[in-house]
Amino acid sequence: MNNSTPAIIFENLEKSFGCLQVLKGISGEVYRQEVVAIIGPSGCGKSTLLRCFNYLETISGGRLTVNGIDLSHPDLERKKLRQLRTQVGMVFQQFNLFPHLTVLENLILAPCQVLGKTRKESIQLAGFYLEKVGLFDKASAYPQQLSGGQKQRVAIARSLCMNPQIMLFDEPTSALDPELVGEVLQVMQQLAAEGMTMVVVTHEMQFAREVANRVIFMDKGTIAEQGPAHEVLTNPQSDRLRAFLSRLQREWQTSTN
Numbered sequence: 679m680n681n682s683t684p685a686i687i688f689e690n691l692e693k694s695f696g697c698l699q700v701l702k703g704i705s706g707e708v709y710r711q712e713v714v715a716i717i718g719p720s721g722c723g724k725s726t727l728l729r730c731f732n733y734l735e736t737i738s739g740g741r742l743t744v745n746g747i748d749l750s751h752p753d754l755e756r757k758k759l760r761q762l763r764t765q766v767g768m769v770f771q772q773f774n775l776f777p778h779l780t781v782l783e784n785l786i787l788a789p790c791q792v793l794g795k796t797r798k799e800s801i802q803l804a805g806f807y808l809e810k811v812g813l814f815d816k817a818s819a820y821p822q823q824l825s826g827g828q829k830q831r832v833a834i835a836r837s838l839c840m841n842p843q844i845m846l847f848d849e850p851t852s853a854l855d856p857e858l859v860g861e862v863l864q865v866m867q868q869l870a871a872e873g874m875t876m877v878v879v880t881h882e883m884q885f886a887r888e889v890a891n892r893v894i895f896m897d898k899g900t901i902a903e904q905g906p907a908h909e910v911l912t913n914p915q916s917d918r919l920r921a922f923l924s925r926l927q928r929e930w931q932t933s934t935n
C-alpha cells in the first residue's frame with residue numbers, strides 16, 4: 679500500500695438486512711486527502727455504507743478495503759479490527775459523548791485504554807485537539823453544560839485524539855440548531871484543508887460544494903450519479919438528482935422564511 683492507493687475501495691458492495699437489500703452492488707473509491715460528500719434521500723443507504731467503512735456493519739457481498747485492511751469477510755481478526763478502529767474515526771449525528779465524564783475525560787479515555795498512552799500524554803493530546811476545535815476552556819465541563827455545536831466539536835476532537843487517517847461523518851450537523859451549524863462546518867473545513875481524508879454524509883449542499891472534492895449521490899441503494907462536487911451540484915445530469923436538489927432547496931427556503 680502506498681500513498682496513491684485509495685484509502686477506501688469498494689467493489690460490487692452489497693448489504694442486506696434479512697430480505698431487505700439496502701446496498702445493491704455499488705463500486706467506488708475514496709482517495710487519500712480527498713473529501714467525499716455522500717448525499718441522497720432518506721433510507722437510500724448512506725449511513726449503512728458509512729457504517730460498513732468502519733465495520734459497524736459487515737458487508738453481504740462484494741469487496742471492501744479500508745486503509746489496506748480487507749473488510750470483505752465477516753470474521754475480521756480482533757487485531758485488524760483494533761487497527762481499523764484507531765485508523766478510522768467516526769462522528770455521528772447524536773455526538774455520543776459519555777454524559778458522566780467531563781470533556782477532558784471523554785477525550786483521554788480511548789488514548790489511555792486503546793492506544794496505551796499515559797494519562798499525562800493523553801491530557802496533552804486532548805489539550806491540543808480541544809484548542810484546535812476552539813474549546814480548550816471547556817475541558818472540565820460536562821456534556822450537558824455544552825451547546826449542541828460545542829458537543830459536536832468535542833466529539834470531533836475526541837476522534838482526532840486517536841490520530842485517525844480517515845474520518846467518517848454521518849450528518850454531523852443535522853441535530854443542531856441552524857445558528858450552531860457553522861461552527862462545526864468550520865472545524866471540518868479546517869480538517870479538510872489540513873489534508874484529512876473525509877467521507878461526509880450531509881444535507882449541507884453549500885458545504886458539499888465548497889469543501890468536498892467529489893459528491894456521490896445515492897438513490898435506493900445504488901450510486902445514481904457522482905463526480906466533482908461543483909459539477910454534480912450545479913449541473914446535475916440525472917432527473918433523480920435534479921429532483922432531490924430542488925426538493926432540498928425548497929425545504930431550505932421554507933425553513934429560512
Ligand SMILES: Nc1ncnc2c1ncn2[C@@H]1O[C@H](COP(=O)(O)OP(=O)(O)OP(=O)(O)O)[C@@H](O)[C@H]1O
Nearest residue numbers: 695696698700718719720721722723724725726727
Ligand atoms: N440494522 C438494521 N436492520 C434492518 N434494517 C436496517 C438497519 N439499518 C438500516 N436499515 C434499513 O436500511 C435502509 C437504509 O438505511 P440507512 O440508515 O442507511 O439510510 P440513510 O440513507 O442513512 O437515511 P437517512 O437520510 O434517513 O439517515 C432503510 O430502509 C433502513 O430501514
Ligand SMILES: [Mg+2]
Nearest residue numbers: 724725726848
Ligand atoms: Mg442516515
